[in-house]
Amino acid sequence: MGANAAVLSLKNNMLNGSLPYSLASLQTLRVLCLSSNFLSGEVPDLRNLTNLQVLDLEDNYFGPHFPSMPSKLVTLVLRKNKFRLGIQTALGSCYQLQKLDISLNGFVGPFLSSWLSLPSIKYLDIAENKLTGLLFKNMTCNSELAFVNLSSNLLSGDLPTCLKRDSKSRVVLYSGNCLVNEDQKQHPSYLCHNEALAVRIPPPSEEKHRRTYGKHVVASSAVGGIVGAIAVVGLAFMAAKKFYSEQTTKTPQTRLISDTVSAVNTAKLLSDAKYISDTMKLGASLPAYRTFALEELQEATHNFDDSTLLGEGSHGQIYRGKLPDGTFVAIRGLKMRKRQSPQVYTHLLEQISKLRHSHLVSALGHCLECHPDDSGVSRVFLIFEFVPNGTLRGCISEGPPGRKLTWLQRIIAAIGVAKGIQFLHTGIVPGVKSNNLRIKNVLLDHDLHVKISSYNLPLLAESRGTMGTTVSSPAPKGSIQPRASHECKNDVYDIGVILLEIILGRPIMFQNEVGVLKDLLQVSLTTDDTGRRSIVDPAVHKECSDESLKTMMEICVRCLSKEPTDRPSVDDILWNLQFAAQVQDSVREDYLSHQGSPVSSSQQV
Structure with a gap:
């Protein structure tokens, strides 16, 4: 340690x-x-x-x-x-x-x-x-x-x-x-x-x-x-x-x-x-990781019928499937550019099997589809748990007002995101870095428990034909840093963008918006309580305490620093978010009593 x-x-x-x-x-x-x-x-x-x-x-x-x-x-x-x-x-x-x-x-x-x-x-x-x-x-x-x-x-x-x-x-x-x-x-x-x-x-x-x-x-x-x-x-x-x-x-x-x-x-x-x-709470409620037969996946998706297609991206297609016991799963199919023997993928699949955490959409198993001519793997199917209740963005900056998260629920959601990234960095060896974290890829289950659905799986680089990693944050010109440290700070930057959307309550669609909005937060930190609340999402600006809001703004600004070395560690982010939740909860009951509502922070919206 x-x-x-x-x-x-x-x-x-x-x-x-x-x-x-x-x-x-x-x-x-x-x-x-x-x-x-x-x-x-x-x-x-x-x-x-x-x-x-x-x-x-x-x-x-x-x-x-x-x-x-x-x-x-x-x-x-x-x-x-x-x-x-x-x-x-x-x-x-x-x-x-x-x-x-x-x-x-x-x-x-x-x-x-x-x-x-x-x-x-x-x-x-x-x-x-x-x-x-x-x-x-x-x-x-x-x-x-x-x-x-x-x-x-x-x-x-x-x-x-x-x-x-x-x-x-x-x-x-x-x-x-x-x-x-x-x-x-x-x-x-x-x-x-x-x-x-x-x-x-x-x-x-x-x-x-x-x-x-x-x-x-x-x-x-x-x-x-x-x-x-x-x-x-x-x-x-x-x-x-x-x-x-x-x-x-x-x-x-x-x-x-x-x-x-x-x-x-x-x-x-x-x-x-x-x-x-x-930090190390694993997805203990998940079934054991196992190997699936191709026939099982075909049956679960009606032979990969178009009606079960959830989406298609650069990494392949994602289908919704239903297993014989009634469990719904998400099945991601990855086309391999090079046909190699199944043994080549053993180490990568072993890493994926360990990526099981309460704040990750975790893999339940895999299936290898081999070409009949040379027995080389042509497709790898990864079977994940299915989370059907929309994205974090849908409960913050999009969707009907009645479905928006409270300020305390937003902080708790941010804590979940940070814990998921912390596990990816330190929960397995080697850690999973540069995860290209996006708020639209953070899902919510029935209990408003956040799960990161898209992260830098070891097989993704192989399916692209390159072993490189994605970089989501701007790197300063001429900077020379250890690769692993820089990749961790990329994820910290992405957490900062999510915090920005949580605070402001508006979708951030373009990279050039981030710098402008970060400066807005930085200026508001020098003003009084009224000035800070004026830029916060109107859906929550009355309920958030000033100390909680300042803590959230300060850690967000630090995450978005241009120099990766100036960005905080994930542990530092977690501590600040937990402190923000703690000081907010101390005023939550007063706020709810003024609103005449007995709603608790754990209630669904």
Whole structure:
């Protein structure tokens, strides 16, 4: 991993073992997401990661000590681990912390009322721990606090009055404690008192007595220990065998909140999850890549009937097909200029089989059509998943107004595009660069999930009779750069053009428009909020926050720099887009309440 990396996301894998202490040296890291793995042991001291804003360790086996963290965290998720000791009081100094989730652990000790009034806190979940403490009605809360879950702890006293207000805009869960006179189910007060004693830290005198007693039992335990060790070894072997068999079948599940929470708040939590990068999330829901028989494709397309033709371009024809199980697919036929044996294409097809990602229209398989005379390959068919719901352009700069994406949905779509390009660059070796990215080739599925449909497949250069790559951005005269780096920056430029269309809401058809519109954005960044909004798509200019808009404009201008070396990395783009989404979501509910609409950011348009 590069020393200047900003995002490290390895969620939903089968990683095990402990974290290396060298992790603490990645001082440029802004997002660290390791959720849903089998990682264990103590978390390294992360206090030196002063730029870290998102730390997500959910659903692992970390513990037992609470990790040492930097003070600028915005999101901290330790949910569903093996933490079971006290919580650092330094948590109260995290003034930028918006989301804190330490639920489903075994934390003991006092619940600090200051957590409710942290300057930026919006989401607090401490459910299913053993936290003690006496709550009072006059405790203070942050007015922006939208979700609080205190359930299944050892809390007593009265629920703070500030948690009872604005019930329509705030979810508060507190069942399974010992609070008085509340409508959510509580335990008797003695239960919290007794359990609190059971988990308390013993005083020094008790600890000394315990050690003295331990000396007496060591000698008498030695003989029994030898005999018992034989049985323990056998049991350990059986337990290990069971554990590793469960590892292979474990499906990581991320429980968001209690089943009693409404669907609206569940949608909010799902949108919160978008802030955390999932760079390496593959298309796990796709069927396994396989080889198709030509007869299967003929049957799926009625022998490549014209009625199934979706389009024709420089790379061949694309047909819509229907497999016997009812699955629709897109079939791209590539005519090979040179007839070569099937073995020549083995390496290229192996690369294509690895291009499976949630933000790519991924290949499901291939078929080789061989010439009957010399058995040389005359056509290669690539079978892709079929995405029928139009293009990103159709939901931004074309189509009816009622179908246009909201500002937050546009940012999330841009995040998807950047993640798809990031995977093409780094998800396989060698990476796929200079993808000639166009907004009309970015498709949307039923859930408005973006998928890049056209990228620089290894076979495309072969079908053109050249192994060169496409170049979509203007290269400065006389520039000499490493080829791979320059090709990556071409894709960054293309992302900038897409961002330009997302912001302005008008189709960009010609290259000479880009420079003019980029200058317009650059000038607007020096004006006030009103001046910036005046050039934004009228469909969204009222709903976008100024901070979110400025972030989008700034990263767009940087992407469109004439000098490739001045353009940001894809990781840098991702971080800025995720930040823009985060600050926008903080004002989304206010905007929707003013409009009188309960629509969530995940709703289709």
